[in-house]
Amino acid sequence: MTLGSQTLQFLIAGLSVGAIYALIALGFGVIYNATQIVNFAQGEFVMLGALLTVTLHHSAHLPLPLACLLAVLGVVVVGVLVERLAIRPVRAAGVLAMIIVTIGVSIALRGIAMLIWGKEHVPLRPFSSVEVVRLGGAAVLTQSLWVIGITLAVMAALHLFYSRATLGKAMRAAAITREGAALVGISPGATVFWSFALAGGLGAVAGLLIAPIHMAAYGMGTMLGLKGFAAAILGGIGSSVGAIVGGLALGVLEAMGAGFAPAGLGGYKDAFAFIILLIVLFARPAGLFGGGGAGEE
Amino acid sequence: MSPRWRVVLWLAFGALVAALPPIIANDYYIGVAVFVGIGAIAAIGLNLLMGYAGQVSLGHAAFMAIGGFTSAILTTRTGVSPWIAMACALLLASAVATLVGIPTLKLRGHYLAMATLGVGMIVTIILTQWDDFTGGTSGLTDIPYLSLAGVPLDNDVKYFYLVWALVALALLLSSNLIRSRVGRALRALHTGEVAAATCGVDIARTKLRVFVLSAALAALAGSLYAHHVHFVNPHNPFDFSFSIQLVVMVVLGGLATLPGSVVGAATVILLGEYLRSLGDFDVLAFGVILALVLIFLPRGIVGGAASLLQARRAAGGAAQES
Numbered sequence: 207m208t209l210g211s212q213t214l215q216f217l218i219a220g221l222s223v224g225a226i227y228a229l230i231a232l233g234f235g236v237i238y239n240a241t242q243i244v245n246f247a248q249g250e251f252v253m254l255g256a257l258l259t260v261t262l263h264h265s266a267h268l269p270l271p272l273a274c275l276l277a278v279l280g281v282v283v284v285g286v287l288v289e290r291l292a293i294r295p296v297r298a299a300g301v302l303a304m305i306i307v308t309i310g311v312s313i314a315l316r317g318i319a320m321l322i323w324g325k326e327h328v329p330l331r332p333f334s335s336v337e338v339v340r341l342g343g344a345a346v347l348t349q350s351l352w353v354i355g356i357t358l359a360v361m362a363a364l365h366l367f368y369s370r371a372t373l374g375k376a377m378r379a380a381a382i383t384r385e386g387a388a389l390v391g392i393s394p395g396a397t398v399f400w401s402f403a404l405a406g407g408l409g410a411v412a413g414l415l416i417a418p419i420h421m422a423a424y425g426m427g428t429m430l431g432l433k434g435f436a437a438a439i440l441g442g443i444g445s446s447v448g449a450i451v452g453g454l455a456l457g458v459l460e461a462m463g464a465g466f467a468p469a470g471l472g473g474y475k476d477a478f479a480f481i482i483l484l485i486v487l488f489a490r491p492a493g494l495f496g497g498g499g500a501g502e503e
Numbered sequence: 504m505s506p507r508w509r510v511v512l513w514l515a516f517g518a519l520v521a522a523l524p525p526i527i528a529n530d531y532y533i534g535v536a537v538f539v540g541i542g543a544i545a546a547i548g549l550n551l552l553m554g555y556a557g558q559v560s561l562g563h564a565a566f567m568a569i570g571g572f573t574s575a576i577l578t579t580r581t582g583v584s585p586w587i588a589m590a591c592a593l594l595l596a597s598a599v600a601t602l603v604g605i606p607t608l609k610l611r612g613h614y615l616a617m618a619t620l621g622v623g624m625i626v627t628i629i630l631t632q633w634d635d636f637t638g639g640t641s642g643l644t645d646i647p648y649l650s651l652a653g654v655p656l657d658n659d660v661k662y663f664y665l666v667w668a669l670v671a672l673a674l675l676l677s678s679n680l681i682r683s684r685v686g687r688a689l690r691a692l693h694t695g696e697v698a699a700a701t702c703g704v705d706i707a708r709t710k711l712r713v714f715v716l717s718a719a720l721a722a723l724a725g726s727l728y729a730h731h732v733h734f735v736n737p738h739n740p741f742d743f744s745f746s747i748q749l750v751v752m753v754v755l756g757g758l759a760t761l762p763g764s765v766v767g768a769a770t771v772i773l774l775g776e777y778l779r780s781l782g783d784f785d786v787l788a789f790g791v792i793l794a795l796v797l798i799f800l801p802r803g804i805v806g807g808a809a810s811l812l813q814a815r816r817a818a819g820g821a822a823q824e825s
Binding site: 246292295296298299300302303306307309310311312313314315316317318320321428432435436439473474476477479480481483484487488491 | 553559603606607610612614617618620621622624625628629631632743744747750751754758783784785786787788789790791792793794797798801802
């Protein structure tokens with residue numbers, strides 16, 4: 207394989223993983239904008255989306271699109287329940303208490319998943335029966351193309367939601383100024399509620415897309431959640447464009463880094479995301495697209 | 504709290520610690536109590552950072568890892584005295600904390616939390632991958648006993664007394680710190696950073712000092728852990744999930760209450776031991792209990808108890824006045 211086709215192969219693999227990171231980063235951003243908290247259960251939404259799809263498609267034999275749809279709806283319900291049962295009761299106690307509660311929720315969701323699905327890694331069948339196609343000399347997983355395509359569709363839908371739908375515009379307004387939005391009748395409580403629903407849905411889509419590439423398992427959410435978080439910081443947390451660019455950049459850098467790393471250093475692949483996170487924090491703490499949130503003292 | 508009460512509490516704490524091993528008289532539980540003490544030392548340091556400097560570290564277990572692995576590598580490879588190895592561990596952790604803290608603590612907001620999260624993950628990955636040096640996933644074994652004045656601390660009861668003496672020392676040091684000039688500066692910047700800065704508090708520097716101290720305490724805990732179990736690996740208790748457990752200890756015990764950290768460490772570790780008997784239900788139960796405690800006691804166990812007492816006293820005072 208030539209260097210060019212190898213690069214293309216790493217690029218497509220990186221873009222597909224990066225698209226997953228972008229979806230997770232968007233989920234972090236939605237909740238951050240509504241509440242100023244980092245939702246540590248975001249990775250668990252991803253895990254639940256993956257495992258629910260596997261069960262609905264493989265065990266209940268539902269057709270794939272229906273299984274995916276139901277899985278997404280299921281995780282949306284989980285997100286809403288998390289907000290109502292765990293986040294709302296501690297809202298008065300402040301941001302840190304809410305963050306710790308999301309840690310508790312993430313541990314509990316992992317525990318529930320372990321009880322339901324066990325500790326085994328289960329694969330989801332790829333969306334296409336043809337698993338690999340040749341593209342300019344590069345071997346490309348068809349699933350990678352599905353991931354990139356569906357992520358683009360989700361992003362277009364999200365853009366329409368934020369620019370056209372009343373609820374989307376209300377959520378954007380509340381992110382800019384909660385008090386101002388409340389004055390014109392946008393309930394902060396409702397914004398938080400819908401942000402958890404949306405974050406649940408975004409997480410679930412990420413999970414069902416990645417499940418055929420990486421196995422689905424109850425513990426898969428931790429690392430994916432942290433990578434998505436790093437992507438969110440890289441792009442500037444709360445910025446949608448930032449989340450997308452941050453996620454894609456992280457995925458591509460990781461794939462190139464692992465692909466071209468000297469022998470023996472490939473095991474450090476997972477460290478890339480966090481080294482980039484540190485560089486961003488030290489050099490440009492507001493992220494690539496963050497709006498001046500980080501004032502120097 | 505009046506000085507008299509403080510003395511009473513210290514005496515009660517000392518008596519409890521001294522009496523515990525004969526009362527427990529069970530090797531397994533004394534071992535658990537040692538681990539509670541180790542967790543408490545790290546949690547006390549983290550509480551200084553979270554409760555007083557208002558900053559969160561999501562990678563504090565990495566400083567424990569630096570402590571544990573520095574002790575392990577130096578004592579098994581070079582044969583240097585474990586105490587000198589421990590001093591090196593504390594210095595190394597302080598140096599790393601300084602490097603991470605300088606750029607992030609001059610910013611307003613929770614940038615330290617994100618940076619420490621990154622550092623924690625990187626430390627775990629390095630410890631796992633650099634196996635020639637760190638033993639990789641299987642870790643390092645045969646870490647020697649500590650000895651004090653020529654007496655090897657070669658059973659859990661002796662080690663229990665050493666660890667809990669260090670818990671007391673950490674408590675004493677920390678409570679003196681928060682009543683000192685630095686402590687006043689911390690309280691000032693907690694209520695209003697701009698106002699504190701106007702009064703001449705160097706905010707970034709004050710936060711940095713507390714962060715470095717908390718990292719050094721975590722390294723001490725990690726080093727003590729290495730000499731307790733004579734074995735270290737990159738994961739338990741040195742990875743992200745233990746970093747999170749440390750944060751949980753601090754919040755569960757109560758932010759800005761130092762004894763709360765000891766209570767928090769005991770709660771988390773004993774709960775973990777107890778829940779293990781539930782088999783696969785343990786993870787779920789831990790998460791649910793954590794969320795429930797915070798929903799009903801958002802200021803933590805000790806913080807919540809203290810505010811209950813205060814409310815009762817205030818109610819009693821009001822009743823007397825009328």
